[in-house]
Amino acid sequence: MPDRALPSPAARLALAARRREIDAVRLLAGRVELAEAIGTLIHALQRERGASTIYLASGGQRFSDVRLAMAEGARQAESSVRAMFDAYEAPGQGASARVLALMAWTLLGLDAMQDLRSRIERRTLSAHEEVAGFSAIIAGLVELIYHLADAAQVPGVSSLLVAFLHLVQGKEEAGQERAVGALLFASGQCSEAHQQRINHLIEAQERNLQVFCDFVDAPLREKWEAQQLLPGTARLERLRRTLCAARADAALDAQHSDAWFEVCSERIDMLWELELALARRLREACAEQVRQAEQDLHDSEAVLRHLRDRPPLHQHAVERYFDLASQPGAVPEVIDGSSGQSTSLLELVHSQSARLSSMESELDAARRALHERKVIERAKGVLMSRLRMTEEAAFRALQKTSMDQNRRLLDVAEATLALPDQAFQQLAQQGAAADAKPRSR
Amino acid sequence: MPDRALPSPAARLALAARRREIDAVRLLAGRVELAEAIGTLIHALQRERGASTIYLASGGQRFSDVRLAMAEGARQAESSVRAMFDAYEAPGQGASARVLALMAWTLLGLDAMQDLRSRIERRTLSAHEEVAGFSAIIAGLVELIYHLADAAQVPGVSSLLVAFLHLVQGKEEAGQERAVGALLFASGQCSEAHQQRINHLIEAQERNLQVFCDFVDAPLREKWEAQQLLPGTARLERLRRTLCAARADAALDAQHSDAWFEVCSERIDMLWELELALARRLREACAEQVRQAEQDLHDSEAVLRHLRDRPPLHQHAVERYFDLASQPGAVPEVIDGSSGQSTSLLELVHSQSARLSSMESELDAARRALHERKVIERAKGVLMSRLRMTEEAAFRALQKTSMDQNRRLLDVAEATLALPDQAFQQLAQQGAAADAKPRSR
Known part of the structure; x- marks a missing residue:
């Protein structure tokens, strides 16, 4: 285990994060x-x-x-x-x-x-x-x-x-x-x-x-x-x-x-x-991301090798920790430069955390699109099975409610999923499903 | 590898899903x-x-x-x-x-x-x-x-x-x-x-x-x-x-x-x-979930042992596949009974998929709460760093906008994160941050 030669558990975890x-x-x-x-x-x-x-x-x-x-x-x-x-x-x-x-x-x-x-x-x-x-x-x-x-x-x-x-x-x-x-x-x-x-x-x-x-x-x-x-x-x-x-x-x-x-x-x-x-x-x-991640690991290893013989956290580093930690959000959330240039374990870990955090923000839009698709599909499925609607009638019902009530389609779909069973029974009885056609596929 | 004795790759994947x-x-x-x-x-x-x-x-x-x-x-x-x-x-x-x-x-x-x-x-x-x-x-x-x-x-x-x-x-x-x-x-x-x-x-x-x-x-x-x-x-x-x-x-x-x-x-x-x-x-x-998952694996293994000598998918099963697959949402989304009672691979896989899918719905509320926390924290952080607001002033600004515009706090926070850099520069210049106090912690 060459890692055990590293200056501290924090350094080992920072490298483990890179490998992950x-x-x-x-x-x-x-x-x-x-x-x-x-x-x-x-x-x-x-x-x-x-x-x-x-x-x-x-x-x-x-x-x-x-x-x-x-x-x-x-x-x-x-x-x-x-x-x-x-x-x-x-x-x-x-x-x-x-x-x-x-x-x-x-x-x-x-x-x-x-x-x-x-x-x-x-x-x-x-x-x-x-x-x-x-x-x-x-x-x-x-x-x-x-x-x-x-x-x-x-x-x-x-x-x-x-x-x-x-x-x-x-x-x-x-x-x-x-x-x-x-x-x-x-x-x-x-x-x-x-x-x-x-x-x-x-x-x-x-x-x-x-x-x-x-x-x-x-x-x-x-x-x-x-x-x-x-x-x-x-x-x-x-x-x-x-x-x-x-x-x-x-x-x-x-x-x-x-x-x-x-x-x-x-x-x-x-x-x-x-x-x-x-x-x-x-x-x-994918190839570019693998290449980049390997380069980052290589850079981090170089920084940590350089640090091996220094004391784990000297006076200056303590000041810097509380300085960094008192930035907005307290925990690393703001990027402050590329990790390749970090010269201390503290800077390395801080910029790594900040980069991973900003990656999460980048991923939010993608995750939102997938979530929206899932919720709308599921709401459609509920209308189809509970009110015996066709797929197209179910989608149209969601869309119409969204337009009539000036709410986002996602919100209408979420509200549909939150409806209790009785609500569907009532809707079905009231013939609210009157315009639903027998399924035609 | 005892799994290789199982009737089909589908059965092996179904068991792998249980183990996962x-x-x-x-x-x-x-x-x-x-x-x-x-x-x-x-x-x-x-x-x-x-x-x-x-x-x-x-x-x-x-x-x-x-x-x-x-x-x-x-x-x-x-x-x-x-x-x-x-x-x-x-x-x-x-x-x-x-x-x-x-x-x-x-x-x-x-x-x-x-x-x-x-x-x-x-x-x-x-x-x-x-x-x-x-x-x-x-x-x-x-x-x-x-x-x-x-x-x-x-x-x-x-x-x-x-x-x-x-x-x-x-x-x-x-x-x-x-x-x-x-x-x-x-x-x-x-x-x-x-x-x-x-x-x-x-x-x-x-x-x-x-x-x-x-x-x-x-x-x-x-x-x-x-x-x-x-x-x-x-x-x-x-x-x-x-x-x-x-x-x-x-x-x-x-x-x-x-x-x-x-x-x-x-x-x-x-x-x-x-x-x-x-x-x-x-x-x-956690202990209850582990116990339950182990019991489910045990049940599935029993079903699959029982099926080993049968043909992989007989005529009845094909009809049943298209019957199940034509249910609302096409892909397993609806629970149809406990998996322990499945008697065929098809029923087993279908009820497993349906159960995992309904678990996802259950998790949505938890995920939403965590997402909301993250987005609001992040929006607060942005206001604090860009407009030099205190944490409390930043939160109050989000809350006030939410009330004034009758929008959810989450939506206001998301809109804040989507603001371009220039918007913050303008806001800072216009003294919109006039009521922001120097940070006091």
């Missing part, structure tokens, strides 16, 4: 890789879902081979993810019980895919059921990315991971929009429930992509904004209008079906490109 | 012990601070022996804490870099105590400086408890730890109130700045003890409420009124000095009894 930073960044780098692999699997499943929908909607006439090729691609992406999951069984990977349980849940879903595929092959389920099956598995994968991002505590990386999560989720809503719209155009029929679903998916996409923009750095944000100006986006908007403006139960022109699939796929491919670019940025950011 | 729960509770139990030891050290330092104040204010005439006895008590409490810190140097203790750096900072403060004590002995510093010195070290210890509580993610324990933190902090404010009041009565002089400080300490105590009440269970809350009705509380309130209602620079009756010290000490002893009772509750809650 490096450990945290390394674990995060592993989580980033996993999130990337899950994103790739989601993309493969989305492609397979699209092809399977056309296969089923065409009565097995179209996309028969394409579907098989995409299923093969999904299986390959799946095996990468499975291999990564294996490594998380061992302790010390920093994965929480919640993450491990979600991984187990995800694996069961992937096991069930076998059966789903053979039913699609035999065409013994409807296209709507097929979309719902794929979407359920993808939802579990997205949730897993959420929990991987939630555990991240490294500035510069956590924000990008929040952006990544919201991009993946926005892309999944784009994928569902493509599937639902394709089925409507193919069937030539539109219903109000389906229109509401499409509208909901469009709004949800925009919200998620907005959060992506808020947390990603400028080059990627500009890339996204530039793509919004391309002609494909305008074509998509026109077809969306056709779909949403159609009178309920009016006939839809089945001819639009291919055009719809094409412009939606273009949009999804574009989001996929963004995802790949963001994954690269994430890997770079 | 046990690890998390065990680590938390260690943190609870540490928080308790820190609370004991804080109490010993508070007693030494009180005795030292009287020693200095009496020109070395009084409490000379008492002070030495209390210093000895503080040294003993300190050595227990130091021994515990040592264990955290090794990895795998679940302590973050921030906690380790704060431990190092705390140790430097305790090293500096040696010098502080010898200056008190020689009476080469003022009683106000002495109080500030002790208070700075105690503030670091309280901050450490905050970070230990912040990392706790176990329902039933986290809430109690939040209660513990706020009780310790309220008790420290009671300690500072005793010290400041004793000095004022002893000097026979009162100033507006000191009255503001006393008022601030009273309000801060009430806020913290309110949070303690919100998070503690009924028996302890009732104990606290009963104590509020004792005659000592009324006597304290009368003396507080004498102190706060005195005209600035009016003479105070030095005769009240002993009575003040006595009723304040009674209150602090009562808070200390509450702290001991709460520490016992915390230990019980």
Whole structure:
């Protein structure tokens, strides 16, 4: 134990703190890789879902081979993810019980895919059921990315991971929009429930992509904004209008079906490109953080070696301690220069604490975005299960209350979660759920 | 590796999740012990601070022996804490870099105590400086408890730890109130700045003890409420009124000095009894959680042994997967019975995920209270350093804005932290800080 040669327990703890930073960044780098692999699997499943929908909607006439090729691609992406999951069984990977349980849940879903595929092959389920099956598995994968991002505590990386999560989720809503719209155009029929679903998916996409923009750095944000100006986006908007403006139960022109699939796929491919670019940025950011943390450890070791032969705390240091300790907030909260220049253990520990504290502030925005998502999802879930609302009706109810009462959506969602059981029983009895439609996915 | 005999990777991950729960509770139990030891050290330092104040204010005439006895008590409490810190140097203790750096900072403060004590002995510093010195070290210890509580993610324990933190902090404010009041009565002089400080300490105590009440269970809350009705509380309130209602620079009756010290000490002893009772509750809650987690692991292992020879996912299970996965929220969020009764891997994983998810909801309130404390402390710190306000003026500014604009204190604090640098420069120039007094601690 070379550490025992250090001047004091405080010096040893200061070095241990540095090492813990490096450990945290390394674990995060592993989580980033996993999130990337899950994103790739989601993309493969989305492609397979699209092809399977056309296969089923065409009565097995179209996309028969394409579907098989995409299923093969999904299986390959799946095996990468499975291999990564294996490594998380061992302790010390920093994965929480919640993450491990979600991984187990995800694996069961992937096991069930076998059966789903053979039913699609035999065409013994409807296209709507097929979309719902794929979407359920993808939802579990997205949730897993959420929990991987939630555990991240490294500035510069956590924000990008929040952006990544919201991009993946926005892309999944784009994928569902493509599937639902394709089925409507193919069937030539539109219903109000389906229109509401499409509208909901469009709004949800925009919200998620907005959060992506808020947390990603400028080059990627500009890339996204530039793509919004391309002609494909305008074509998509026109077809969306056709779909949403159609009178309920009016006939839809089945001819639009291919055009719809094409412009939606273009949009999804574009989001996929963004995802790949963001994954690269994430890997770079992790590597940079590891490098920085290693340099900091190296510098601290140098300072402490230099201090080894000095008395632990001389007179000047005591004065300086109370001087530093009497600064606003009493405990280190204010940065006073880079730790690399510290020349005493006191300065080193103070600047280290101050830096870690300011990192926490940086992380607050990322944590807030994740918290907001979680609370709103949970409030939606409560409305869906208690008042038998569809997802879109539940979200609209939260949104309407937020606008009517001029309160933040987050506050309304929190208030919803705090409602006692009786309140829901009353609401359900009073027929407040009258506008809730039977669930249509 | 006996796990390899399990039916599937999903089963292995489900068991790993159970084990991770046990690890998390065990680590938390260690943190609870540490928080308790820190609370004991804080109490010993508070007693030494009180005795030292009287020693200095009496020109070395009084409490000379008492002070030495209390210093000895503080040294003993300190050595227990130091021994515990040592264990955290090794990895795998679940302590973050921030906690380790704060431990190092705390140790430097305790090293500096040696010098502080010898200056008190020689009476080469003022009683106000002495109080500030002790208070700075105690503030670091309280901050450490905050970070230990912040990392706790176990329902039933986290809430109690939040209660513990706020009780310790309220008790420290009671300690500072005793010290400041004793000095004022002893000097026979009162100033507006000191009255503001006393008022601030009273309000801060009430806020913290309110949070303690919100998070503690009924028996302890009732104990606290009963104590509020004792005659000592009324006597304290009368003396507080004498102190706060005195005209600035009016003479105070030095005769009240002993009575003040006595009723304040009674209150602090009562808070200390509450702290001991709460520490016992915390230990019980940890032991119960460990027991529960071990039982759950045992049950899961039994289920999985039973499943070993069955096919991993039969037809019925696939139907059930999509049935469960299509419930509101798609991913397990709803509890459907105790995990002990699960008879299939699917049910086991689903109920495990659902239980972990509902635990997260339970933790939200505790996390919110800690987040609120952090943001308000940070906003206060920013106002203190940028506008050179005292702690009490900074808090009052936040509170006034909150009332004037009818916004939550938390929102005002968040908005303050989001202000750009120029805004503070303008505010400072416009003399908006005109009512800020020079810092008086």
